[in-house]
Amino acid sequence: MSVRTLEGNARFWALAACLFWLAFTLFPLYWVVITSFKSPLGVVGGPTYIPFVDFEPTLTAWSELLSGQRGQFFSTFIASTIIGLSAAFLATAIGSMAAYALVRFTFEVRLLSAVIFVVIAFGGYLLCRHYLGVGQATSLIYAFIAALALSIISSRFKLPGPVLGNDDIVFWFVSQRMFPPIVAAFALYLMYTEMGKLGFKLVDTYWGLTFAYIAFSLPIVIWLMRDFFAALPIEVEEAAMVDNVPTWRIFFGIVLPMSKPGLIATFMITLAFVWNEFLFALFLTNSKWQTLPILVAGQNSQRGDEWWSISAAALVAIIPMVVMAGLLSRLMRSGLLLGAIK
Amino acid sequence: MTRNDPIKHVFIWPALLIVLIISIFPLIYSLTTSFMSLRLVPPMPARFVGFGNYAELLQNPRFWNVAKTTSIIAFISVALQYVVGFSVALALNRRVPGEGLFRVTFLLPMLVAPVAVALVARQVLNPTMGPLNELMTFFGFPNLPFLTQTSWALGAIIVVEVWQWTPFVILMMLAGLQTLPDDVYEAASLENASPWQQFWGITFPMMLPISVAVVFIRLIESYKIIDTVFVMTGGGPGISTETLTLFAYQEGFKKFNLGYTSALSFLFLIVITVIGLVYLAILKPYLEKHK
Numbered sequence: 001m002s003v004r005t006l007e008g009n010a011r012f013w014a015l016a017a018c019l020f021w022l023a024f025t026l027f028p029l030y031w032v033v034i035t036s037f038k039s040p041l042g043v044v045g046g047p048t049y050i051p052f053v054d055f056e057p058t059l060t061a062w063s064e065l066l067s068g069q070r071g072q073f074f075s076t077f078i079a080s081t082i083i084g085l086s087a088a089f090l091a092t093a094i095g096s097m098a099a100y101a102l103v104r105f106t107f108e109v110r111l112l113s114a115v116i117f118v119v120i121a122f123g124g125y126l127l128c129r130h131y132l133g134v135g136q137a138t139s140l141i142y143a144f145i146a147a148l149a150l151s152i153i154s155s156r157f158k159l160p161g162p163v164l165g166n167d168d169i170v171f172w173f174v175s176q177r178m179f180p181p182i183v184a185a186f187a188l189y190l191m192y193t194e195m196g197k198l199g200f201k202l203v204d205t206y207w208g209l210t211f212a213y214i215a216f217s218l219p220i221v222i223w224l225m226r227d228f229f230a231a232l233p234i235e236v237e238e239a240a241m242v243d244n245v246p247t248w249r250i251f252f253g254i255v256l257p258m259s260k261p262g263l264i265a266t267f268m269i270t271l272a273f274v275w276n277e278f279l280f281a282l283f284l285t286n287s288k289w290q291t292l293p294i295l296v297a298g299q300n301s302q303r304g305d306e307w308w309s310i311s312a313a314a315l316v317a318i319i320p321m322v323v324m325a326g327l328l329s330r331l332m333r334s335g336l337l338l339g340a341i342k
Numbered sequence: 343m344t345r346n347d348p349i350k351h352v353f354i355w356p357a358l359l360i361v362l363i364i365s366i367f368p369l370i371y372s373l374t375t376s377f378m379s380l381r382l383v384p385p386m387p388a389r390f391v392g393f394g395n396y397a398e399l400l401q402n403p404r405f406w407n408v409a410k411t412t413s414i415i416a417f418i419s420v421a422l423q424y425v426v427g428f429s430v431a432l433a434l435n436r437r438v439p440g441e442g443l444f445r446v447t448f449l450l451p452m453l454v455a456p457v458a459v460a461l462v463a464r465q466v467l468n469p470t471m472g473p474l475n476e477l478m479t480f481f482g483f484p485n486l487p488f489l490t491q492t493s494w495a496l497g498a499i500i501v502v503e504v505w506q507w508t509p510f511v512i513l514m515m516l517a518g519l520q521t522l523p524d525d526v527y528e529a530a531s532l533e534n535a536s537p538w539q540q541f542w543g544i545t546f547p548m549m550l551p552i553s554v555a556v557v558f559i560r561l562i563e564s565y566k567i568i569d570t571v572f573v574m575t576g577g578g579p580g581i582s583t584e585t586l587t588l589f590a591y592q593e594g595f596k597k598f599n600l601g602y603t604s605a606l607s608f609l610f611l612i613v614i615t616v617i618g619l620v621y622l623a624i625l626k627p628y629l630e631k632h633k
Contacts, residue, residue, distance in 0.1 A: 187368030
């Protein structure tokens with residue numbers, strides 16, 4: 001008898017508790033599925049639970065939804081899919097490159113260079129904006145370029161003060177995730193509006209929203225992929241280096257194929273995050289690139305208690321991620337993700 | 343060992359640039375705005391007011407109310423998530439029958455869009471036509487005001503949060519439990535330690551580091567809550583279930599009071615940082631004791 005198995009009464013109570021939690025988890029999902037097949041009368045008449053037994057299922061809600069009577073579901077679904085897939089892909093790609101660099105190469109940033117960046121960025125902005133009378137967006141761009149250039153130049157010199165290593169840089173990336181997104185979302189909206197006045201339309205555009213999502217997925221991608229790359233055996237890469245294989249080919253030809261499970265898992269986690277995200281989409285889009293969560297949330301106020309159609313709308317947002325979860329657990333069982341989750 | 347190779351810059355700069363542009367740009371902008379009086383509707387020229395916005399916010403009872411509501415939701419729901427999630431993970435780790443099925447289905451809620459969850463919750467909690475009402479009527483409590491009375495509404499939001507995010511705790515705790523060595527438990531059962539003693543003597547202390555991390559992540563994330571509340575109650579009744587992010591949204595997007603909203607979001611950032619630091623400071627001695 002292994003110490004890991006329960007016996008007797010304990011086993012019974014654990015099973016009972018798990019079954020209770022299972023019911024609690026599944027009931028809302030079951031409810032939304034059956035409600036989407038109810039007729040308007042069937043909803044108003046009070047709760048009914050089992051299709052064909054206490055109510056007759058109809059396809060009213062779904063046909064209304066698909067025929068476009070309930071808002072632009074089709075185009076919103078497409079927009080959500082495009083933004084979700086491309087943001088998750090780009091974030092995984094860019095984040096993996098950075099994570100790999102942070103695992104295998106030495107980085108040293110002097111704290112003073114970072115301080116120079118912040119000071120010049122703020123000072124430059126205030127200077128341009130309030131003393132030179134330059135426009136808001138323009139002064140931000142000037143200040144940013146000046147700050148970046150000066151801090152890179154300053155990092156060439158041996159400045160005094162503490163040196164930040166790889167771990168500090170990783171911590172800096174990951175700590176971005178701690179930010180309440182409202183700080184960034186609101187400011188980004190203002191920034192995008194300012195950029196719009198310069199002729200670069202970013203509010204309610206593909207790039208505007210995708211860039212925001214990439215930036216806010218990067219912390220989690222770097223965090224996950226760093227653990228993953230660190231666990232890879234370095235011997236293979238060293239052997240390739242002895243043969244003078246260039247680093248970029250080691251990365252794309254050897255490291256990435258070896259980390260496929262981790263990449264897939266990270267991509268899916270990022271996709272789920274982007275797909276369900278609400279706040280940025282609320283601020284940064286208004287019609288053309290609106291995503292599903294916004295449209296679904298809007299159903300509530302527009303339709304009152306028309307639950308059959310609200311349920312169908314909610315399911316459009318739920319189903320793709322549930323299908324993805326099914327795929328993910330399939331992958332896990334087939335052993336492809338073995339070692340991906342430590 | 344790490345090595346030095348100029349190509350490292352090609353690898354890291356795309357990520358660095360995007361994060362710098364998307365988070366530093368707006369940060370500079372909104373920090374400077376927070377020291378100004380700036381409105382879009384009605385349009386007003388920017389005027390430097392120093393800490394005026396901050397002072398005004400700190401004197402606004404609505405701000406304190408909103409901070410209190412958010413803290414109540416965050417702390418209670420995270421505590422429940424941790425207790426339930428840890429228990430379920432323990433059961434799954436001990437190979438409860440049907441463990442494979444539980445493992446997959448228990449993770450589902452985490453993947454469902456919070457907005458959709460809130461819409462479903464509204465249906466289930468409807469005071470006249472919802473299934474929960476029928477259950478409560480059966481017990482003799484018909485038409486409870488689940489979403490229209492402050493304490494019920496707060497409770498409902500907390501339950502929805504627990505439903506949605508306990509899976510995350512289960513996932514992390516299960517991963518942690520699977521790394522615990524078997525031999526310690528074998529030794530403990532030879533000594534006739536009861537399961538209760540084994541839990542408090544072995545499992546809990548060994549799981550403490552991962553517990554601290556999980557609770558930390560959930561706490562920070564819970565403070566950001568907006569979508570669930572936005573759909574379920576819209577902050578109501580009145581403003582009694584309004585959260586920090588929702589308050590900022592109302593001020594910024596409905597009233598276009600830019601300076602004030604920027605100050606609010608920075609106060610929010612400070613609140614989160616303080617809570618995070620205090621939490622880590624309180625738990626540090628325990629973490630070191632069990633090292």
